[in-house]
Amino acid sequence: MTHAENTADATETAGWTEIAEPGPGEVRRVGQWAVGSSRGAPFAVSRRCRHQLRDLSDGHVDAEGCLVCPWHGARYDVGNGEMVEGPKGVAFYVGPTPGYTQLVRAVARWVPLRIGRAVRRGHSLFVR
Numbered sequence: 001m002t003h004a005e006n007t008a009d010a011t012e013t014a015g016w017t018e019i020a021e022p023g024p025g026e027v028r029r030v031g032q033w034a035v036g037s038s039r040g041a042p043f044a045v046s047r048r049c050r051h052q053l054r055d056l057s058d059g060h061v062d063a064e065g066c067l068v069c070p071w072h073g074a075r076y077d078v079g080n081g082e083m084v085e086g087p088k089g090v091a092f093y094v095g096p097t098p099g100y101t102q103l104v105r106a107v108a109r110w111v112p113l114r115i116g117r118a119v120r121r122g123h124s125l126f127v128r
């Protein structure tokens with residue numbers, strides 16, 4: 001999916017942006033936010049992975065409700081923005097990186113993702 005395809009068709013009303021609710025596991029880009037649903041609850045978090053800044057709106061939500069980075073697979077708790085599993089890889093290498101994975105996760109504790117607001121109304125989400 002390209003960036004353009006991933007950009008939500010959005011309508012802005014009084015500071016809130018309305019989008020069609022993403023499907024299961026899908027994440028959409030809404031301005032500064034990566035938006036989706038985790039265990040049935042909508043979320044909005046800042047888009048830049050704390051590892052190497054990949055756009056998290058290109059990622060997905062896994063079966064446990066975590067937001068997964070599309071590059072090296074770092075996983076985030078969208079309730080508090082914390083990285084719960086570090087990256088598996090660095091730069092253009094994707095694979096096991098023992099030690100490094102834990103180090104990145106430890107450092108990322110100091111800079112969790114920012115939390116936005118996402119509210120469901122019918123089949124739409126309102127985000128700000």
Ligand code: FES
Nearest residue numbers: 049051052069072
């Ligand atoms: S850029 Fe997100 S895990 Fe590496």
